[in-house]
Amino acid sequence: MNVRSQVSMVFHLDKCIGCHTCSLACKNLWTDRPGTEYMWWNNVETKPGTGYPTLYEDQEQYHGGWVVEDGKLRLKLGSRPTELVNISFNPRLPTLDDYYEPWTYHYKELIEAGPGDDQPVAKPISMITGEEMEIEAGPNWDDDLSGSPIYAENDPNLRKVMNEEERRQFFELQQLVYFYLPRICNHCLNPSCVAACPSGAIYKRGEDGIVLVSQEKCQGWRMCVSGCPYKKVYFNWNTGKAEKCILCYPRLETGQAPACMHSCVGKIRYLGVLLYDADRIEETASKPDAELVDAQREIILDPFDPKIIRKALADGVDQKVVDAAQRSPVYKYVKAWRLALPLHPEWRTLPMLFYVPPLLPVTATLTAQGRHELDPNFFSSLESARMPVRYMASLFTAGDERMVITVYKKLLAGRIFKRAQTVGDIPMERASQALEEAQLTEREVEEIYHLTALAAFEEMFVIPPMLREVAIQMGVDPHEFQEERGAGFVQLPARGL
DSSP, X not given: OOEEEEEEEEEEGGGOOOOOHXXXXXXXXXSOXXXXXXXXXXXXXXXXXXXXXXXXXXXXXXXXXXXXXXXXXXXXXXXXXXHHHTSSXXXXXXXXXXXXXXXXXXHHHHHSOOSOSSOOOOEEXXXXXXXXXXXXXXXTTTOTTTTTTTTGGGOHHHHHHOOHHHXXXXXXXXXXXXXXXXXXXXXXXXXXXXXXOTTOOEEEOTTTOOEEEOTTTOOOOOHHHHHOTTOOEEEETTTTEEEEOOTTHHHHTTTOOOHHHHTOTTOOEEEEEEEEEGGGHHHHXXXXXXXXXXXXXXXXXXXXXXXXXXXXXXXXXXXXXXXXHXXXXXXXXXXXXXXXXXXXXXXXXXXXXXXXXXXXXXXXXXXXXXXXXXXXXTTGXXXXXXXXXXXXXXXXXXXXXXXXXXXXXXXXXXXXXXXXXXXXXXXXXXXXXXXXXXXXXHHHHHHHHIIIIIOOHHHHXXXXXXXXXXXXXXXXXHHHHHHHHHHHHOOOTTTOO
């Protein structure tokens, strides 16, 4: 056992209102520079939809993540000789059109326009070429229902779980439904971007697991862009270097939450530290699809176990980090309550960003009075859900519907119990029955309710100490210290750092 710590996140999708405040906070802080105009380290997608960049989930096209062959992990992108062959021309890259061509406006023509019969307009100008252009796409082009006839119908997840007739019925207007999916870099335990980089420029910090790109070492080969199945590594056309979300580590090092999390209007975001067994990364990522989520939960260690604490301290994890792990909201959602799930675990990167799936598109029946009511038969709404459970399973459990239903039963049972307790229009006996069927206790429901709806800032963001003073005391440069430690324990099969 090799105990390490990892800064991790949970996004509660039932609370996301799709306002993009998180995206703008990140954009203004990190990607407001030449060459980064098209980058959105944080973006909010409407699902069903093709996402950003377009169809990033189609790994038959992009070859991101890992696959298991003959019981061993390998990059889907191919071997190192394959990379070298394609290093000058990589066919597995998104094009600028898959993102969008960033633009501004020629405001001078609007402001300085002389008198005339026509209303003056500001013409769109490409931020890359400086030429006039026709706007054909944008970073949130398919928000809400605007992209339904094109973007939503081409969602790779829908293609996997519905036949043509089912998709036709699903997209009839009265049945149409959507939810929001915010995404940032997952800072994975088994990052394929790290393994795909020919120059070793991407590394994982040993003290907190944050994945970073060394701008000094990056040669601009862009294999990391192809290797990341989530397409959260970007190429800066101005500097010729790769860039990505850094989880606002300068803010974390001063005890502040990342900008996207601090600014979140819906308070959907939680941050904390997890302890995990680094020796089991390859074993966990090699599991069959149906076992991946449970295996990833098992690799996360109990921070209250005295044996784990002793081993963590022996492996160099500071006591303050262990204390933070015991208060981590991420541990509660992922391990204790088993409510949060990883996005596309079948890509085998072991992402450290987890999602509580949205309940709203699944539940509720519209009454004759126009009110949404819970189905009187407890969990039967899951069988006739407006958003099919198998779609959620395609997103969060590699197709395992039973695991998604287990999560939804807990969420529904909690909602039924709190409604019986506060509104009183549901008999408490019915609520108790729902709790029993979902295998929840009243105490757990109250804890989940508190963290979901009432938690203070300090409970939602339990930021571990970054221990930068350790590097200073050792008399080494902190960035060299990060890189050395990051290369020391991430045990990537055959492709390591």
